[in-house]
Amino acid sequence: xxxxxxxxxxxxxxxxxxxxxxxxxxxxxxxxxxxxxxxxxxxxxxxxxxxxxxxxxxxxxxxxxxxxxxxxxxxxxxxxxxxxxxxxxxxxxxxxxx
Amino acid sequence: xxxxxxxxxxxxxxxxxxxxxxxxxxxxxxxxxxxxxxxxxxxxxxxxxxxxxxxxxxxxxxxxxxxxxxxxxxxxxxxxxxxxxxxxxxxxxxxxxxxxxxxxxxxxxxxxxxxxxxxxxxxxxxxxxxxxxxxxxxxxxxxxxxxxxxxxxxxxxxxxxxxxxxxxxxxxxxxxxxxxxxxxxxxxxxxxxxxxxxxxxxxxxxxxxxxxxxxxxxxxxxxxxxxxxxxxxxxxxxxxxxxxxxxxxxxxxxxxxxxxxxxxxxxxxxxxxxxxxxxxxxxxxxxxxxxxxxxxxxxxxxxxxxxxxxxxxxxxxxxxxxxxxxxxxxxxxxxxxxxxxxxxxxxxx
Numbered sequence: 104x105x106x107x108x109x110x111x112x113x114x115x116x117x118x119x120x121x122x123x124x125x126x127x128x129x130x131x132x133x134x135x136x137x138x139x140x141x142x143x144x145x146x147x148x149x150x151x152x153x154x155x156x157x158x159x160x161x162x163x164x165x166x167x168x169x170x171x172x173x174x175x176x177x178x179x180x181x182x183x184x185x186x187x188x189x190x191x192x193x194x195x196x197x198x199x200x201x
Numbered sequence: 202x203x204x205x206x207x208x209x210x211x212x213x214x215x216x217x218x219x220x221x222x223x224x225x226x227x228x229x230x231x232x233x234x235x236x237x238x239x240x241x242x243x244x245x246x247x248x249x250x251x252x253x254x255x256x257x258x259x260x261x262x263x264x265x266x267x268x269x270x271x272x273x274x275x276x277x278x279x280x281x282x283x284x285x286x287x288x289x290x291x292x293x294x295x296x297x298x299x300x301x302x303x304x305x306x307x308x309x310x311x312x313x314x315x316x317x318x319x320x321x322x323x324x325x326x327x328x329x330x331x332x333x334x335x336x337x338x339x340x341x342x343x344x345x346x347x348x349x350x351x352x353x354x355x356x357x358x359x360x361x362x363x364x365x366x367x368x369x370x371x372x373x374x375x376x377x378x379x380x381x382x383x384x385x386x387x388x389x390x391x392x393x394x395x396x397x398x399x400x401x402x403x404x405x406x407x408x409x410x411x412x413x414x415x416x417x418x419x420x421x422x423x424x425x426x427x428x429x430x431x432x433x434x435x436x437x438x439x440x441x442x443x444x445x446x447x448x449x450x451x452x453x454x455x456x457x458x459x460x461x462x463x464x465x466x467x468x469x470x471x472x473x474x475x476x477x478x479x480x481x482x483x484x485x486x487x488x489x490x491x492x493x494x495x496x497x498x499x500x501x502x503x504x505x506x507x508x509x510x511x512x513x514x515x516x517x518x519x520x521x522x523x524x525x526x527x528x529x530x531x532x533x534x535x536x537x538x539x540x541x542x543x544x545x546x547x548x549x550x
């Protein structure tokens with residue numbers, strides 16, 4: 104058993120996985136990314152693709168913020184997993200008309 | 202040593218003048234930090250002495266050691282009391298002098314670049330500046346405090362500001378229907394929040410809500426009192442809602458989502474919560490709890506954080522709270538300064 108388990112990682116470690124980035128409006132963008140690649144790279148690519156400043160969008164995996172040093176491996180991501188992308192939020196009040 | 206140990210501390214720390222002035226503010230800050238340091242110091246000495254006593258087979262019989270320990274305890278308690286009182290004086294002063302407080306807030310926000318070289322979670326200088334005079338708070342600030350304060354709470358789980366946005370977006374996309382898939386998503390977000398806040402069990406769930414990127418308010422689900430409440434610091438919304446029939450009230454649809462959510466979260470807690478199709482349910486929903494209202498058009502984010510302070514301290518929002526530490530003020534500028542100071546203090550660690 105333990106020998107088998109040990110044999111899997113070297114093959115899997117750098118195999119690319121498919122990641123789906125989904126916005127709150129339901130728009131999906133697909134990426135193929137190596138498990139050891141930093142997700143900050145994907146964040147930059149996504150921001151570029153949708154034409155947004157990367158600092159104005161937030162990437163979440165299972166609701167937890169993805170930080171610049173995270174990789175699919177460090178987050179234990181699996182093939183076809185989803186990353187939610189949310190837009191920066193601010194608030195002070197609503198217009199009185201509502 | 203026989204004179205009142207409190208007097209010795211009191212002698213060293215004369216009371217400070219009550220003014221909203223940066224110089225005085227910084228003296229207060231130093232004073233409070235020094236009191237913290239001294240309190241810790243007394244605590245450590247006392248603990249060490251206690252440890253020594255347990256290791257000695259025959260402790261001195263004349264009671265000197267005991268008296269020292271008791272005195273150390275007294276001084277420790279007194280130092281903490283003095284620290285709390287000093288803070289209260291400061292907080293009261295800040296609330297009483299909004300113009301002076303605004304000046305202090307501006308002054309502590311100036312030399313930013315160095316402090317933020319060490320990035321605190323996701324708070325960038327731009328996010329930090331949303332705590333400034335008259336600014337709209339951003340998601341990073343709200344999420345930072347929700348996570349930090351709930352981590353210390355033992356019983357209140359805080360969701361981040363994107364949680365409700367995600368859920369409401371699903372409702373919209375799916376034409377008002379939430380599915381089993383959505384409850385699995387909630388479960389995953391819930392586990393992430395539990396993990397980041399180090400909570401195994403919780404009785405209360407705090408959910409900050411952003412509306413159209415213009416307004417902050419919140420929902421609270423309490424599994425002990427069996428209540429779902431929505432707190433909104435905008436008086437207009439509160440009064441308009443009370444007048445309308447239920448079906449056209451602002452938070453009716455949101456309340457339906459919260460009811461569904463309470464059932465899902467109930468299952469995660471291992472209890473059966475039946476709300477949606479049970480007319481005899483014990484649960485009560487209040488879509489517009491009366492809370493202190495914001496008299497301006499920029500403080501709702503600060504109100505949301507202050508609601509959380511009250512929830513963690515008292516279990517609910519206390520409108521008539523008089524303690525300078527907790528009470529709401531018409532202008533939340535003093536609270537903005539305290540929040541900004543808390544971030545700066547956390548940064549320097």
